[in-house]
Amino acid sequence: MVKINENFKDLKENYLFSTVAKKVSEFQEKNPNKKVIKLGIGDVTRPIPNSCIKAMKRALDEMSNSKTFRGYGPEQGYEFLRKAIVDNEYKNLGIDIDEIFISDGAKCDCGNIVDLFDKDNKIAITDPVYPVYLDTNVMAGRAGEYINNKYSKVIYIPLTEENNFIPDMSKEIPDIIYLCFPNNPTGTVLTKEQLKLWVDYAKENNSIIMFDAAYCEFITQKDIPKSIYEIEGAKEVAIEFKSYSKTAGFTGIRCAYTVVPKTLFAWDKNKEKIQLNKLWNRRQCTKFNGVSYITQRGAEAIYTKEGKNEIKENINYYMNNARIILKGLKEKNIVAYGGINSPYVWLKTPNNISSWDFFDKLLLEANVVGTPGEGFGPSGEGYFRLTAFGSKENTIEAMDRIKSMKI
Amino acid sequence: MVKINENFKDLKENYLFSTVAKKVSEFQEKNPNKKVIKLGIGDVTRPIPNSCIKAMKRALDEMSNSKTFRGYGPEQGYEFLRKAIVDNEYKNLGIDIDEIFISDGAKCDCGNIVDLFDKDNKIAITDPVYPVYLDTNVMAGRAGEYINNKYSKVIYIPLTEENNFIPDMSKEIPDIIYLCFPNNPTGTVLTKEQLKLWVDYAKENNSIIMFDAAYCEFITQKDIPKSIYEIEGAKEVAIEFKSYSKTAGFTGIRCAYTVVPKTLFAWDKNKEKIQLNKLWNRRQCTKFNGVSYITQRGAEAIYTKEGKNEIKENINYYMNNARIILKGLKEKNIVAYGGINSPYVWLKTPNNISSWDFFDKLLLEANVVGTPGEGFGPSGEGYFRLTAFGSKENTIEAMDRIKSMKI
Numbered sequence: 001m002v003k004i005n006e007n008f009k010d011l012k013e014n015y016l017f018s019t020v021a022k023k024v025s026e027f028q029e030k031n032p033n034k035k036v037i038k039l040g041i042g043d044v045t046r047p048i049p050n051s052c053i054k055a056m057k058r059a060l061d062e063m064s065n066s067k068t069f070r071g072y073g074p075e076q077g078y079e080f081l082r083k084a085i086v087d088n089e090y091k092n093l094g095i096d097i098d099e100i101f102i103s104d105g106a107k108c109d110c111g112n113i114v115d116l117f118d119k120d121n122k123i124a125i126t127d128p129v130y131p132v133y134l135d136t137n138v139m140a141g142r143a144g145e146y147i148n149n150k151y152s153k154v155i156y157i158p159l160t161e162e163n164n165f166i167p168d169m170s171k172e173i174p175d176i177i178y179l180c181f182p183n184n185p186t187g188t189v190l191t192k193e194q195l196k197l198w199v200d201y202a203k204e205n206n207s208i209i210m211f212d213a214a215y216c217e218f219i220t221q222k223d224i225p226k227s228i229y230e231i232e233g234a235k236e237v238a239i240e241f242k243s244y245s246k247t248a249g250f251t252g253i254r255c256a257y258t259v260v261p262k263t264l265f266a267w268d269k270n271k272e273k274i275q276l277n278k279l280w281n282r283r284q285c286t287k288f289n290g291v292s293y294i295t296q297r298g299a300e301a302i303y304t305k306e307g308k309n310e311i312k313e314n315i316n317y318y319m320n321n322a323r324i325i326l327k328g329l330k331e332k333n334i335v336a337y338g339g340i341n342s343p344y345v346w347l348k349t350p351n352n353i354s355s356w357d358f359f360d361k362l363l364l365e366a367n368v369v370g371t372p373g374e375g376f377g378p379s380g381e382g383y384f385r386l387t388a389f390g391s392k393e394n395t396i397e398a399m400d401r402i403k404s405m406k407i
Numbered sequence: 408m409v410k411i412n413e414n415f416k417d418l419k420e421n422y423l424f425s426t427v428a429k430k431v432s433e434f435q436e437k438n439p440n441k442k443v444i445k446l447g448i449g450d451v452t453r454p455i456p457n458s459c460i461k462a463m464k465r466a467l468d469e470m471s472n473s474k475t476f477r478g479y480g481p482e483q484g485y486e487f488l489r490k491a492i493v494d495n496e497y498k499n500l501g502i503d504i505d506e507i508f509i510s511d512g513a514k515c516d517c518g519n520i521v522d523l524f525d526k527d528n529k530i531a532i533t534d535p536v537y538p539v540y541l542d543t544n545v546m547a548g549r550a551g552e553y554i555n556n557k558y559s560k561v562i563y564i565p566l567t568e569e570n571n572f573i574p575d576m577s578k579e580i581p582d583i584i585y586l587c588f589p590n591n592p593t594g595t596v597l598t599k600e601q602l603k604l605w606v607d608y609a610k611e612n613n614s615i616i617m618f619d620a621a622y623c624e625f626i627t628q629k630d631i632p633k634s635i636y637e638i639e640g641a642k643e644v645a646i647e648f649k650s651y652s653k654t655a656g657f658t659g660i661r662c663a664y665t666v667v668p669k670t671l672f673a674w675d676k677n678k679e680k681i682q683l684n685k686l687w688n689r690r691q692c693t694k695f696n697g698v699s700y701i702t703q704r705g706a707e708a709i710y711t712k713e714g715k716n717e718i719k720e721n722i723n724y725y726m727n728n729a730r731i732i733l734k735g736l737k738e739k740n741i742v743a744y745g746g747i748n749s750p751y752v753w754l755k756t757p758n759n760i761s762s763w764d765f766f767d768k769l770l771l772e773a774n775v776v777g778t779p780g781e782g783f784g785p786s787g788e789g790y791f792r793l794t795a796f797g798s799k800e801n802t803i804e805a806m807d808r809i810k811s812m813k814i
Contacts, residue, residue: 002614003675041478047470048471060464069455071450072659073659096644120410139694207408254696268416282415286418288512288518289512294660398536
């Protein structure tokens with residue numbers, strides 16, 4: 001008799017964004033004439049840069065000719081892209097081509113990486129958190145029971161106003177620590193010094209850090225690390241996830257990469273050190289078949305002079321939206337965080353109303369969609385996320401509507 | 408202390424195709440002037456059909472304009488492609504759009520599907536077998552120890568000359584049965600009647616069949632099912648995997664799909680029936696972010712009139728190669744199977760030499776690369792795989808060289 005993975009039963013029924021989508025579509029059915037502005041999900045609106053489009057068209061021409069056609073590519077990604085990444089993203093950080101793995105998305109990598117680890121690792125997440133870290137560990141049986149909004153075996157590290165959104169070291173030692181900075185959903189960052197404390201902590205405890213740097217290109221302030229490998233010792237404790245989704249608008253094109261340094265180890269039952277780079281390589285070679293050649297040529301073009309300028313323009317565009325949001329909220333006396341080194345603005349719900357109540361109020365009264373903080377974890381209650389990924393016009397209109405709400 | 412997934416240690420060190428690649432590159436280094444013809448790995452050589460290229464270019468134009476730009480697509484795939492699949496591949500078979508899941512490859516799906524099942528399911532594979540079914544179950548801890556060329560907990564069902572390549576029902580009842588027909592590597596097929604026996608067997612024993620139909624478009628004979636859902640009752644016992652890799656040359660583009668009928672269930676600890684369609688949907692929504700919009704438009708074009716003709720032409724081209732291979736082997740008095748409903752030819756090594764010895768001999772004397780049967784499992788020993796995916800010219804030349812070998 002075929003038996004299911006029981007851990008799936010521990011997953012919460014409602015995935016955050018599907019609940020939001022359902023509420024929005026119900027509202028739109030009832031109010032077909034109202035223009036709803038979505039500042040909820042982290043999806044982009046700017047088109048793919050011209051340099052990427054041109055490169056992908058050239059690649060398509062190659063694929064249409066038997067002389068230049070390419071079949072299966074390397075599971076790890078083409079060397080031309082891995083080299084461009086090393087040269088452009090990790091200059092002077094000592095990261096090697098063999099440590100870069102191209103994939104079809106940071107979400108996939110964050111999810112699939114759990115394959116490498118024993119069920120009995122203790123995981124720590126910051127709270128609120130991007131749900132994928134948690135759900136993929138629930139599926140793998142590492143989370144325990146869901147009681148009072150929390151999984152019993154998971155260490156929750158609050159990120160709140162009270163601790164200035166700086167995660168405190170946990171007294172209970174985790175084996176695997178998920179850190180995402182610039183943070184999703186709070187939009188807050190860690191300085192090099194603050195991140196160094198986590199690298200040291202991981203080293204001291206033989207833990208590993210899963211560092212999600214998907215938003216690193218939005219950093220505007222100095223002394224905020226764009227890669228965890230800017231921190232001394234990080235190559236011995238951290239895997240880093242990066243993505244082209246938010247910079248080059250690749251959410252619908254699908255390309256990302258993961259860095260697994262060869263100096264990074266975990267332990268087996270006999271306390272022998274096992275190189276994680278080898279394990280991830282084996283996992284990818286067995287369960288993955290590489291990213292579309294077309295897509296990889298598109299990603300490579302991001303690193304040309306034209307591509308870099310276009311990316312910069314995209315980011316400036318979105319960060320201008322972030323400023324519009326922050327300014328509007330300030331005028332309305334709503335307290336907000338993030339938005340300076342990140343496309344996410346994390347506001348405190350006015351009058352301490354619940355985050356889902358604020359969601360309903362915003363949808364009903366301003367026809368604006370955001371994401372309720374509670375959906376990201378218990379410490380997200382009382383907060384609300386707005387994203388800077390809309391068009392400038394919509395962002396201005398959304399803030400005007402919010403400003404004229406009765407709060 | 409972070410602990411690795413111990414099951415990785417049970418994986419065999421050498422992956423079949425990497426060993427082949429290593430031997431070939433060593434040979435080429437020593438013999439830089441010899442032209443090696445590769446009929447080994449199942450990679451295609453014909454370029455992407457024009458209809459697909461045109462559709463992908465149109466999609467790129469859409470992506471370059473903010474009015475027609477698309478960000479995140481549905482994790483399950485766009486409805487336009489799912490609908491085209493239902494209308495073209497499953498006409499009159501009662502498969503619903505919600506039962507189709509688009510992905511970036513059948514290898515990924517075959518690998519990721521194991522997430523849904525408890526560690527303690529007993530798996531059965533045919534032997535020889537596509538290594539991914541086995542390795543992904545090793546990683547999940549279902550295979551046991553590797554002793555004498557076999558994993559102790561896996562049921563091996565031989566596919567050999569002796570049983571006419573028709574898998575016998577196992578006396579020990581498996582929970583999960585992997586079947587691939589037209590078969591990789593043997594190139595052999597099952598009739599509807601023969602497959603029906605397996606569907607009935609699975610139903611009787613509450614087992615599930617993972618049906619890999621990646622080569623269904625190569626079927627030329629009547630009464631050979633292109634989909635397991637042509638068999639009555641299969642929708643209650645089978646998941647089906649299909650791919651555009653070999654038909655439209657998408658090995659480097661990456662697009663496939665998996666069918667998980669809503670009538671398909673597995674059991675939980677309390678013997679309650681759980682719908683696998685829901686579980687797979689949840690898995691994909693959590694660990695996957697959909698396939699490139701560009702790619703999906705390319706796949707859709709396969710179902711246009713022009714696309715269908717181009718695919719047919721591709722398949723005819725490869726099947727003509729298969730005929731060339733079969734004819735050449737016959738002239739050389741080498742016994743061979745497959746090649747009629749499949750791009751794979753499975754030959755018996757002459758004089759009973761081992762499959763790796765035949766590999767070395769073929770590489771050294773004819774400079775032709777094939778795949779040693781032993782690499783696909785213990786029952787593959789004494790056999791050797793040649794594929795029809797080369798160019799016609801190379802296939803003819805390879806067979807001429809083989810014919811002039813001393814055997």
